[in-house]
Amino acid sequence: MxxxxxxxxxxxxxxxxxxxxxxxxxxxxxxPEPGDPGVRESSLGGRLLWPADEPWPYCAQEDHWTYGPDLRNHTEIVPGAVPMVPILQLFARDVPGLEFPEGKDLLQLVWCALIHEQDPGPVMPKLYWRNEAEVVAGGLPAEVPVAGEGEYDEDNMPQPSTLSxxxxxxxxxxxxxxxxxxxxxxxxxxxxxxxxxxxxxxxxxxxxxxxxxxxxxxxxxxxxxxxxxxxxxxxxxxxxxxxxxxxxxxxxxxxxxxxxxxxxxxxx
Ligand SMILES: [Zn+2]
Ligand SMILES: [Zn+2]
Incomplete structure (x- = not known):
């Protein structure tokens, strides 16, 4: 040199x-650490504290695809809206550095875990700011919809994880x-x-x-x-x-x- x-x-x-x-x-x-987060805990890929009177969000894109088990072949999913998947839930008590809008103390994020013809990544995310006590007072749904077995693209779905x-x-x-x-x-x-x-x-x-x-x-x-x-x-x-x-x-x-x-x- x-x-x-x-x-x-x-x-x-x-x-x-x-x-x-x-x-x-x-x-x-x-x-995030893989685990079994509860519905009233902050989580990645865990169950969301969802209001019973609010319909679960669906992605209405027409061109849904997923990968087959060998990751080489695209598989077309039956056309139609598919349920979004929970990505993130944050309670204000766990993230003091995050400023919530007035009266809100819960942030939720969902997105579509399937592949779209036009986009190489997960799309159609939705954010929700909520008040935990109001959601709890209004009741929780017995369950939230999920797509058919094997339909989601696992790459776009986080393993249920607790947060620290x-x-x-x-x-x-x-x-x-x-x-x-x-x-x-x-x-x-x-x-x-x-x-x-x-x-x-x-x-x-x-x-x-x-x-x-x-x-x-x-x-x-x-x-x-x-x-x-x-x-x-x-x-x-x-x-x-x-x-x-x-x-x-x-x-x-x-x-x-x-x-x-x-x-x-x-x-x-
Ligand atoms: Zn602005
Ligand atoms: Zn979609």
Whole structure:
């Protein structure tokens, strides 16, 4: 190696670049562990505390597919709406870092676990903010519908897991660095070959609430209809396979009434 070739930076970005450390945000890592979560516990892939008088959500897309047991053959599912599957349930008491809308203390997330012709990842997610006491007072359904045996794509279904949330510091992934910072920093990491050797970033890749999205692909922040860039609400990744999907990211706008939200997913 020629004498003037710089050593690749070994330290992380926080140490090398004080401005980067200034972008730290608190995140809550959900730390799912396969188990048997109860309906009144926070969970990934567990039973949801669902109001008896509210119909269970279905995905009405027409083009549902799933993989056969050998993962090579697509199987077309009988056309028609299929029940969504529970993904996440968070009670406010377990995630103090998550700000709930007034009067709400329960966040639920479902999505369609089948494959759609147009989309390589799970789609049609729905978010619900609820009040636990109101749901309990109104009664719970005896059971919630599930699709036929073997119809769901297992990749898009988390194993029922209990959660052990802990807070941690989170930093933006490289995709989220402001352009001007990138330009300032990049020369520090440029090798004589012209390539840039970035040190590892400190973005936490996990299922988490708040903090920064754990993008696999270039950042793709949604704006609300009012023109505000939405805030990162939560990321689901890593702990479930999600097919070719790198992660599913949820965002919301707290400036607009009705708490508009949106989601993105990306692929490896
Ligand atoms: Zn669907
Ligand atoms: Zn807005």
């Amino acid at each position: 020629p004498a003037d070739t710089p050593e690749p930076p070994a330290k992380d970005l926080r140490t090398l670049i004080p401005e980067y450390a200034g972008l730290a945000r608190e995140t809550t890592l959900l730390n 949330p802990v807070t941690a510091e989170d930093w933006p992934s490289r995709q989220d660095l402001p352009e001007d910072m990138r330009e300032t920093w990049e020369p520090r990491f440029r090798l004589p070959t012209g390539h840039t050797m970035w040190p590892p970033d400190s973005n936490v890749i996990a299922t988490k609430v708040g903090g920064w999205p754990a993008w696999t692909q270039p950042a793709d922040w949604p704006d609300c209809e009012g023109g505000h860039r939405m805030e990162h609400l939560l990321t689901v990744t890593g702990d479930i396979q999600l097919g070719d999907c790198g992660g599913v990211y949820f965002f919301h706008c707290r400036e607009c009434p009705g708490l508009p939200w949106d989601w993105r997913f990306d692929c490896h």
